[in-house]
Amino acid sequence: MTPVVIIDHLKKRYGSVEAVKDISFVVPPGEIFGLLGPNGAGKTTTIRCLCTLAKPDSGTIQVGGVSAIDNPKAARRRLGYVAQEVAIDKVLTGRELLNLQAALYHLPPKTAKTRIEELIKLLGLQDYADNKAGTYSGGIRKRLDLAAGLLHQPEILVLDEPTVGLDIESRVIVWDFLRKLSESGTSVLITSHYLEEIDALANRLAIIDHGVVIAQGTPSELKDQIGGDRITLRIREFTAPEEAEKAKTFLTPLPFVEEVIVNPSQGNSLNLIVTPQSNPLSKIEQTLLNSGLPIFSMAQSRPSLDDVYLAATGRTLMDAEIAALGMRDLKAEKKQEMK
Numbered sequence: 352m353t354p355v356v357i358i359d360h361l362k363k364r365y366g367s368v369e370a371v372k373d374i375s376f377v378v379p380p381g382e383i384f385g386l387l388g389p390n391g392a393g394k395t396t397t398i399r400c401l402c403t404l405a406k407p408d409s410g411t412i413q414v415g416g417v418s419a420i421d422n423p424k425a426a427r428r429r430l431g432y433v434a435q436e437v438a439i440d441k442v443l444t445g446r447e448l449l450n451l452q453a454a455l456y457h458l459p460p461k462t463a464k465t466r467i468e469e470l471i472k473l474l475g476l477q478d479y480a481d482n483k484a485g486t487y488s489g490g491i492r493k494r495l496d497l498a499a500g501l502l503h504q505p506e507i508l509v510l511d512e513p514t515v516g517l518d519i520e521s522r523v524i525v526w527d528f529l530r531k532l533s534e535s536g537t538s539v540l541i542t543s544h545y546l547e548e549i550d551a552l553a554n555r556l557a558i559i560d561h562g563v564v565i566a567q568g569t570p571s572e573l574k575d576q577i578g579g580d581r582i583t584l585r586i587r588e589f590t591a592p593e594e595a596e597k598a599k600t601f602l603t604p605l606p607f608v609e610e611v612i613v614n615p616s617q618g619n620s621l622n623l624i625v626t627p628q629s630n631p632l633s634k635i636e637q638t639l640l641n642s643g644l645p646i647f648s649m650a651q652s653r654p655s656l657d658d659v660y661l662a663a664t665g666r667t668l669m670d671a672e673i674a675a676l677g678m679r680d681l682k683a684e685k686k687q688e689m690k
């Protein structure tokens with residue numbers, strides 16, 4: 352089936368900042384595709400180019416077979432965009448805002464009316480639609496944004512960090528809605544810096560770092576590629592560094608152990624990467640007992656998307672996030688965007 356979105360070798364710079372260096376991916380119909388990356392990786396710039404709100408320096412973008420660069424109007428008809436933050440008119444009610452949006456899309460009044468009622472119901476907005484939008488909580492506000500983005504029945508809904516700042520309950524409502532939307536045939540492209548969000552939602556994803564795609568595939572493909580299971584082991588609740596190092600020397604020679612890392616930031620716990628095999632926990636337990644070392648806790652898990660990111664970049668998403676936040680001048684970016 353022809354992909355709904357094809358982005359090929361996209362590049363975009365702001366002055367001396369190369370926001371997007373080389374990004375390519377395709378979104379198949381009816382799939383949820385995730386762009387995962389730390390703050391400042393280039394996700395928003397990529398989708399601003401896709402949604403025709405920024406002009407790329409080079410590369411191509413196709414939406415439903417139409418070039419978003421040569422034919423932005425036609426591309427816009429095929430996609431719905433839910434931005435990270437929207438400045439809304441707080442005096443109008445939700446229903447009035449949807450009517451306004453429908454007029455902007457030139458929907459015939461009868462179609463608009465049916466569609467608005469349908470979306471109000473689908474998004475559980477019946478009790479709020481006639482209240483002023485200024486009274487809405489973040490979660491209700493986001494549901495209204497989703498309705499507005501879907502009014503013209505786009506082939507793909509593009510969402511920039513849709514659950515930032517939402518409580519867990521509202522987040523789950525948004526996730527469930529997006530799953531249903533994709534099951535009914537509408538593709539979804541979502542950016543997020545939350546690992547769990549992309550892991551829970553996306554059929555496929557691209558991990559972006561410093562404006563380039565560093566890994567791409569389904570969540571399990573990416574985890575399988577880096578291989579090995581993870582074991583987190585604590586000798587004691589807070590282990591002395593010498594004792595953790597001692598455990599490391601006994602565990603490293605085990606044939607199924609690929610790597611042992613002592614993690615000082617978590618009470619000198621030991622992080623092991625092991626080749627998947629039967630019952631590694633009991634073999635580790637036996638080895639430590641024979642060496643006279645106790646076990647406080649031990650757990651085995653599959654690699655996470657953070658392990659994928661760590662393997663590709665040498666740092667965790669959280670570390671990248673903290674580093675990026677310290678480097679950005681958000682005021683200057685806002686100014687540049689206004690130009």
Ligand SMILES: Nc1ncnc2c1ncn2[C@@H]1O[C@H](COP(=O)(O)OP(=O)(O)OP(=O)(O)O)[C@@H](O)[C@H]1O
Pocket residue numbers: 365368369370371388389390391392393394395396397512679680683684685687688
């Ligand atoms: N309008 C702008 N003017 C100047 N630099 C910008 C502008 N927009 C983004 N940048 C820079 O481009 C890089 C990529 O930013 P972008 O917003 O695309 O990242 P992101 O991954 O979406 O992060 P976030 O989720 O925080 O928006 C960053 O270094 C950022 O500082």
